Amino acid sequence: MENTTIHATNGTSRGDEMRSPDQNQSPPSRLSFVHQSSRPITLRFEDLAYAIKSQSGEDNNNNLGSSSITNMTRTLLNGVSGVVRPGEMLAMLGPSGSGKTTLLTALAGRLPGKVLGTITYSGQPFTSSMKRKTGFVAQDDVLYPHLTVIETLSYAALLRLPKTLTRDEKLQQAEIIVTELGLTSCRDSIIGGPLIRGVSGGERKRVSIGQEMLVNPSLLLLDEPTSGLDSTTALRIMGTLKGLARGGRTSVVTTIHQPSSRLYWMFDKVVVLSDGCPIYSGHTGQVMQYFRSIGHVPGFNFVNPADFLLDLANDESPTTRNQDQDHEGRLDYIKDRNSIKQFLISSYKNNLQHLVKHDIHDQNVQDTTPSIQGTSRPQRCDKQWTTSWWMQFKVLLKRSLRERRHESYSRLRIFQVMSVSILSGLLWWHSDLSHLQDQVGLLFFFSIFWGFYPLSNAIFTFPQERPMLTREHSSGMYRLSSYYFARMAGDLPMELVLPTIFVTVTYWMGGLKPSFVAYLLTVVIVLFNVLVSQGLGLALGALLDLKQATTLSSVIMLVFLLAGGYYVQVIPPFISWLKYLSFSHYCYKLLVEVQYTHNEVYECGVGVHCRVFDFPGIKYLSKGDLWWDVAALGVMLIGYRVIAYVALRMMKFH
DSSP: OTTTTOOOOOOOOOOGGOOHHHHHHHHHHHHOOOOOOOSSSEEEEEEEEEEEEEEEEETTTOOOEEEEEEEEEEEEEEEEEEEEEEEEEEEOHOOOHHTTTHHHHHHHOOSSOOEEEEEEEEOOOOHHHHHHHHEEEEEOOOOOOSSSSSHHHHHHHHHSOTTTOHHHHHHHHHHHHHHHTOOOOEEEEEOOOOTBBOOOOOHHHHHHHHHHHTTTTTTEEETTTTTOOHHHHHHHHHHHHHHHHSSSSSSEEEEOOOOHHHHHTTTEEEEEEETTTTEEEEEEGEEEEEEHTTOOOOOSSSSSSSHHHHHHTTOOOTTTTTSSSSSSHHHHHHHHHHHHHHHHHHIIIIIIIIHHHHHHHOOTSSSSSSOOSSSOOOOOOOOOOOOHHHHHHHHHHHHHHHHHHHHHTTTHHHHHHHHHHHHHHTTTTTTOOHHHHHHHHHHHHHHHHHHHHHHHHHTTTHHHHHHHHHHHTTTTTTHHHHHHHHHHHEEEEEEEEHHHHHHHHHHHHHTTTOOOOHHHHHHHHHHHHHHHHHHHHHHHHHHHHHHHHHHHHHHHHHHHHHHHHSSSSSOOOOOOOOOOGGHHHHHHHHHHHHOTTTEEEEETTTTTEGGGGSSHHHHTTTTOOOOHHHHHHHHHHHHHHHHHHHHHHOOOOO
């Protein structure tokens, strides 16, 4: 067995003779791009190894409650090598947990931690410019649920296609993808999600693939692109990918769980993994020849090679399946299974590894992309974006408004705000200076309600959008700053309409100062408070996970409530500094300043009139420094958003 030889992997493999005529033909692809892809990329990976630290609990002396946590190192990849040249399709096969997704993520430059070994892209390391030439389709579809299929692809085209194309040409590219992937019937249907009915799972997968195919990438990596699809749809998608590769400018790498024989023969090369270790790497047509040479022959004359490979990767062999299943037989069976795996791994090292490495370093097959000389050119390339900052901002703003209008103006949210506003107006119905305590309470309610409500909603913003932001920013689709400013600008019409309606209804029903100027100033102050509160929520959501942010926000709002100046007028000096951190305190002070004048009086007893500013709930608010209060809210408005942006900037996008 040590002398077993597999012939060179360049050129047409002899195993192609094993294919039937219809297997050699993949479904024709009608894909026609209105732009050229980047220069072709030859992907080489050699001796890749990757391990993570995991914790496990172990019982000590089998005593109840006496368990310890030990740190263990788990190897996910071990000595994986291969090469994919322009025009080739590589499939990664293996059972669940074999390391397929880990390997694909490493090749896409998105794997956290240190990957041992070498990965080169036409002789170059992974850079920002390389990232924008690479398409990556994750196993889980990350899409906006309220956008339609054509809207999703159109926005992606406007963001990702080069600025040399006109807007109409970019939209035409999206239409081509819709037609090619068979999405015409659901073109105007929303994507949907867990709680929203939309397109089917297979159609969602095709939209995800279409977003990456838009840019005609030099390297396209896909994680389980056929999962959840029927055989016809899967064959059509793989035929489209095959057509994309046939142009000779794109390399396609995909993980696939259990392909049919027709799908299997579409691939040029295959890597088979078992527990992170390779047991085969080479041309698809040489698979059966290789395993036959080391003594593993399928039990049937006509067998899907993919099924046979998965059996071997699962430590199954035709010689071990029919053993007697008595107690002794099971022990021998388990023992034999382990020996099969070790035998396959050692056979790969002895017979195939040197051939794979020879193929990787083969000088007879030249890269089509020349090496980049010097350091200045890569740096300029890294700074290039397909679209300008302003274009990214406009597209992201439009997309954000279209997606979030369903959330901001949902029936539930409108019902929440309107019911509270009407109830508040009825509770404070036509209150006047004779009920000053009630009026002051209404003003404080404005500051508290429109401090807590926006804060609690804003906390969910970045945790919910983080998967989408990670996917799109990792693909080099747009700058983080353009996304952030578009998000902030989109909040203005979405988050300020309902507070305005709330204050309008409650203000006039509650009998506050019948002055249009006072009403307008009250609205402006409440909206200012909303933006500050929202900024704090964004910062908490960007800095912490959702559970921590929710808990901390409740504590913060409780502190702001108590230190706002309404419940406790005389705060002990050693803790009085808390009120200066409370935006509710500043909002409350401004509302009081707008509502009452210094010479205004109220009836504090029978026939007795007192100055409004001597009322206990107002007296200790240190009035007269209105512009300082505005400045304090302004600092908070900017400061919280800067903190949120810095937190996003520090986030690792993988």
